[in-house]
Structures are given as C-alpha cells and as structure tokens.
Amino acid sequence: MRSGSRAFPVPFESHLPVRLRWIPSALAIIVVCIPVVVASRSANTLAGSTTEVLATSAVVAIVLVAALVLRARYPRSTAAVAIAAACAAVLLSSLALIGPGPVVASTLTVMITLFGVGSRQGRMPALILAGSGIVAIGAVVLLAPPPESRGIESLVLLVALVGLAASGGVAQYNGRAFIQSITERARRAEETRESEAERRVAEERLAIARDLHDVMAHQIAVINLHAASASQALRTRPDDAERSLTTVREAARTVLGEIGSLLTVLRSADSGHSVTLAPTPGLSHLTQLIDEFSKAGLSIEQRTVGTPFELDSLRDIVAHRVLQEGLTNAHKHGGDGTALVQLDYGSDSLGITVTNVTKPRRDDRIVVESGHGLVGVRERASSVGGSLETSFGPGPVHRFVVTIPFDSSDSGPQS
Template sequence: MRPWYTVVLDAVIALGCALLDPAIREGFAPGEIYSPLSPSLSGWLTAAAGLLLLFRRRFPVAVAAVVTGGLLLGTGSVLTVTVAYYSLARYTRPIRTVGIAAPLGLVTVLAIALVHLQRLGPRHGMAGPYRGVLLTVVLLAAVILPVLVGLRPLGRHPGWWENRRAMLFDVCLVVLFPLANPVVVLTSNEVDNDALLLPVPVFAALVPLAGLTLVLRRRYPAGVALAAVALLPLVLPPLSTLPVALYTVAKYGRSRRQLLMISGAAAAMLLGWAYFTNLRVVTPLVMVLLVSMVGVPVLLGMYRGAKQSLLVNLRERAERLEREQHLKEAQARMQERARIAREMHDVVSHRVSLMVVHAGALEAGAGGDNEVARKTGALIGQMGRQALNELRDVLNVLRMDGADDQDPAPSLPTLDDVTTLVEESRSTGAPIALDVTGDPRTLPADLSGALYRLVQEGLTNAAKHASGAPVRVEVRYLTDAVRVRVENDAPHGPSGTELPSGGRGLVGLGERVTAFGGTFTSGGRPDGGFAIEATVPLAGR
C-alpha cells in the first residue's frame, strides 16, 4: 500500500503538467510548433499525456514510451518529458532497460527539438550557434539530467543539501523558473529589444545557464550571488536570479560584511542598468526594483538565517540538557545501588555470618553425643554459606558502575537444581514429593532461574504457613511449554515459628513469568491448601 502523500504528490505533478503544458503551447504563434494534428486535438492530447504521470511509479517504462511517442505528434513538452524520464530511471529495476530507453528518448527529443528550432529560428533571428546552445539546454533538462538524478540513490543528506526536500526545491528553481524565462521572451510579441544589451538568441541561452548556478547556491552562496550581479546588465532584472542569490547569501553567508558588499554591488548594478536604458533618473520603477530585488530578499534571508540559527542553538541546548539529565539519573541510580549494597552488606551479611558461626559452634559442641544437633548445625552452616555466596553475587551486580563493567554475572540456580533444593527442604523434616515428567531440556538461563525461584518461593511459603503439611512439587516438560506447580495440603495447626514475610514474593513471581509470555496462578484450594502454578511457552526458545 503506497503512502498517501506519494499519491497526492503524483496527482499534483500530473495535474500541473496537464494544465501547464497546453498553456505553454498556446503562447506560441500558429505554425511555430510542429504537430500534424489540429491545435484543439493537440492540446487535449498534451493534457492527457500529463495525466499519464499518475502511473509513473507503477508503469515507468510505458509512461515514458507514450510521452516520447506523443512528441512525434506534437503533444508533449519538456516538463512532462522531464518527469517521465526521471521516473523511468528511478523506478525501473533492470538498469539495462534504462540504458536502452534513455538513448532512444534522447534521439527522439533531439529530432523534435530540431524541427521546432527550424520553425522558431527564422522569426527570432537565431543563428546556428545559438540554436546549438538552446538544443543543449533542452536535452539536458528533458532527458540527461532527469536520468542521472533518477539513477543516483539519494541518502538522507544528498550532496551538499541538508535533505532531499532542499535538493528538490533547488532543482525546481532551475527547471521551472530559469528555463521557462526564454520561452516567455521568445513567445511574447511585445519584447522590448532595446532593454536587452544582447541579441535575443544570446539572451535566451544565457538565462538558463545563469539559472543552473542556483543548484550550487547553498554550497557557494557568495559565488552564485556575484555571478547573478555580474549577469544583471545582460538580462532583464525581472528574469534575473539575483533575488534568490541575495536571499541565499543572507541566510547561508559567512559574514555580514560580505552580505553588505554584495548587496551594495547589486544595488549599484541596478542603478547602472536603469541609467543606460531609458530610465535615466531614479523613478518609482527603479525604487520598486531595488526594494523587491535587493531589500526584501536580504531582509527575508537574514530573518530566516537568524531563525535557523536560533532553532539549531535551541536543539543543541535541548540535546545537551537531555544528556546531562541522563547522566544525573545514571549517577543517582548508581548512588542508590551503592547505598543498597552497603546496607545489605552491613545488615544481611552480618546476620547471616553470625548464623553460620553459631551453627558451627552447635555442630562442634554436639560432637557425637547428639547426632541430630550435629546434623542440624551442619545443615544450617551449609545453607548460611550458600546464602552468603548468593548475597555476594548480588552485591557485585549492585556495585557495577555501568554496562562497560566486565564483572561476571552471578551464577543463578536453574531448574535442574530443584532436586537439590527439595533435598535440603526434606532435611528439615518436611514431607515433600518431587515429580518430574517429560523430556528435560536445556532452558534459557533467565527462564530456568525464574522457575527455580518459583519452586523456592512455594517451599518457603509452605514452611512458613503450613509447617508439617505434605508438599508436592511438579515439573512437567510438555511439547511446547514447561509447567511448574507447587502445592501443599492444609496445615494441621498453627505454625510453630513465625517467619517474617515481605508480601511481594508471589507478585514478583507473577511479573517474571508474565514477562516470559507465560501464565501464573496462585491461591487457596477448596480443601484449605495452597497452590502456585506457572506455564511458560517454549516457542522460539
């Protein structure tokens, strides 16, 4: 599905060509444009050729062929041909097709242009060299440049332009404004040749060449402006590129002194042109030219340049503030993590270490007199040392300064360690049954660790709230999922020991399981027991 703006763009281009091409043809006198058809039919076919550009993206070769064939009947213009051949090069996949169609179109355009120049030349006094210049300009604008631009892939910053929109705007300035000026002059019946310092054919060739310099206006603004000032006496001021050049210098120029010098030279050149023509005094017309061609472009360019500089400065400032904010947030996070690590080390590590020391004393003091006490002390010491190791791994993670730290990740337990976990819980005297069904498989470390923590949380809750009640742990490896369930029967009485509870264990487990795309349920059973269950799909893992 094509984006809506491309459809709108194609419709605007097609409608513009369908309206402009017949209007340009009507500016010529009868017989000056070759066409074996009647003027009415030729005009309608010209408009139809412009409307064909609606299909330029889907059928570029067919559109280019029809538009080129229409030239033989006198039903086309340079504008339609330009768009058709750009689309041919831009949207035709086989480069060999473009290599065959473009030269054929170039030959056809050359032949039709020669026929038209043979008709236009005698009326306007065009000699051979002047016809050659016009012919070159037509071939460049109609076929050569569109094909080259269409073949060249455009990035986000093509050439020296800021973006593709800026490039297309400058190309439109060259194609639609300077190249159309000679047509206006040559087809007008009221051309004041006294106002021209050059013959009409030379003028008609010079204006497009001066207009081509606008392509470089963003890269060499001062050079383009100086060229426009130098050519100002040779062309009519209304057809000069001077306003665009001065606007560019005011917006992209390097210094205000340079802008002042170029603007002063342009004003002096305008006054000189007015003096050497019939306008020998400062008349309102000269004042209008000075204001419209020098004053307004310079002021508008300075405004746009200042606005652009302000936006750039604001954007840089916003980016700098955003980077500083990110740094402050990262620093605050690291300080908070360091504080948590210190608290855990000072409090939890100290308490667990005391438990391990007392467990060792219990084991050593019992000796062989009390085997149960000796085993209990050894078990408590083993669990305490394991807790200290896991706590050390967690503290190392909290103390990491950022993603660049190369500290090894903590060795998380996996679902394969559930057997060891169950045996440790059984050693306390709890009746726990373990049932593992299906084909065990290697799971991702984070998923396997989350399921291990689920079993650990279930056994811990059973020891807290249903001490002595039977507990069942089920691990089922299904075809496309893994299911873990921990359930305990109703407690026989109140628990003998009261253990603190954070109240967030089940909530955290649910969040972790949901993050893996699984389902988590927990709650009481009808017989007074409690069960937690998680099912995690293995598709894509």
C-alpha cells in the first residue's frame, strides 16, 4: 500500500471487500466536484472568457480528482499536490480567473488527503504536511486574497479545518494501532501459553523417564545378577539357586507394580481423571531402601556425620533418588558386594557419598560412568542447586558424591 519498511496499522478501506473499496474515493470525488460544477454556471461574470474559466476550473478539478484517486497509494505526495492546487486555486481566484468553487473544492481535497496521511502514517507526517499547507495557503490568502474574502477570517478557518482533518486522521491511526497492539499481545500470550504447555509436557516426560529409570534400574540389575547366580548354582547349590530365584521373583513383582502404577497415571492423565498416588519416598525411607539392597546381596554400611534434620519435600525426594542410583551403581559394578553410605549434614548442605570397590578390569571407568543414570542424577541435583562428582582411587575404589544445598524452608537441626 505504501513504500517503506515501517509497518503501519491497516486503514479502514482495507477492511472493505475488494469490490467495494472504490466507494470512499467515489464519494470524495463527488463532494469535491460539486462546488466546481456549481461555480461553472457563473463563469460569465469573471474576468476571463467563459471557455478559459471553464478550462481552468476543469484543470484544477482534474488535479484534485487525481489526488483523491491516488491518495491511498501515495498519501504524502497527493497531500502535497492538493496543497499546491489549493494555492493555485486561491491565486487564480484572486485574479478572477476562476470562481470560489475550485477554492472550496481544493480546500476539501487538502482536508481529505491530510486525513489520509494521518490515518495511514501517523502523527509526524500529518503534522509536517498540515503545517506546510497552512503556511503555504495562508501566505497566498494574505498576499493575494480572493475577491470579497476576509484574509484573517479565512486564515483562521483554514487552520481550523486543516487541523481538524489532520487530527482526525491521527486519532484514527492511534485507535487502529491500539487495537492492533492489543491483538498482537493476545496472540503472543497465546503463543507463550502454548510454548509453556509444551515445555511443561517435556519436563513431565523427562521426570517420568527419570522416575522410571530410578525405580527400574535397581530391580533389573538385581534380576540380572541373581538370574546369573541361580543358573550357576542350580546343579551344585540348589538352596542358593532357590534364594536367588526368590529374589528375582520379588524384584520382577516390584517392577511390574511400578510399571502398572506408571501406566495408571498416564491413562488417567489422558482420560482427565485424577489418581491418588503413594507418596514419593524420601530419606525417611532410607532404612527400607538399604534393606532392599541387602536382600539383593549388597552389604551396606551406613554412617551419618553431623546432626540430621528434615529437608523440604523436593530436596528429600532428590536425596532419596540419587542415593538409590548410587547404590544401584555399587550393586551393578561393585567388585566385592559391599558399599559405604555416608550422609554429611553440614551448616548449609547435605553431602551424600556412596563408596564401593570396582571390578578389576581396565574399562571400569567407562562402564561406571556410561548410561543415563548419572545424567539423571546430575539433572535431579541441579534442579535443587546441587552437584554430582564421581572419582576413582586410590586403587579400585569408586566414589559417588552428591551435594545438596539447604533451603531457607528447611526446618533446621533437630534437637
């Protein structure tokens, strides 16, 4: 609609159907041409001949009509042309070469084109052109006034009409800009809401994957180890094989129960129904966690340094999950079936250390630090501002150290 890189609010004509967009311009042309037609009837009373007066009036009318037709595509240029035509009409009227009709028509055209500039391009272009028009036409009115005109009164009327037209166009521009900004904010809010929903879905999927790994990794490792132990002891040590198979059966039952609970949660989310889940375990279930690993064949020694106190629910869950992962790694990759768990309650953080002896092989570091388990531990620890560090040595010793900083909502040391 216009050249330039700035995006302006769409004028009201653009909201009309294509077949009706000619109506505003046609109405403007009719309004402008009426004074010219009426004034042509008194052409014989002017200084020039009737033919000259009619020809001059026709030229002015053609210029004004062209400005009105092209005002949508070239708003500034057509406004400047209308101002120039108004100056020429005032000058020709002062010489009695045309009547007052073309002067009125040119003034109306200036108002219409200035309204278009303000409506399409805003305050500054409209202000510049309106000021220029007032100065140019006012100078001609004062220096070469038309017959029977009052210079000062005409100038005041000109300022009022031009100012009214320009301010009306600017008001329409500002109104459309306001509506457009509200619409844009609503659109962005909708996009933000959709992106936020997608982000939450991704976080929920990641949380489900972490929980699934935390719950199943230990049990699958137990099943794998005791299935191998049972197959080796089946002929020579049937009692040991029976105990291993019992452990495998219990671990498999636990896994099936956890998978069933997870599927129940997912199905209830899809159907829109709520499901009451068992509370997620924290450090208060540490004894139960150690008993489970002990039944699976891992001998665990526990130490506590400092005064224990209750953590907030999020840090409590994170502490339990990372400790579960550390013991799972010790069970899977340990060399002698033992592990040392140490909880260090400091003044501003909780340290969780799991130490175990690794199997005597060259790729122990690659085996222990591969997989998604440690990635999930780092993500869980970082979610509460904590960190994970793993180290080897001296000798075939692996250390799994997680630091969880305290929060102001923690209850503090217990008395």
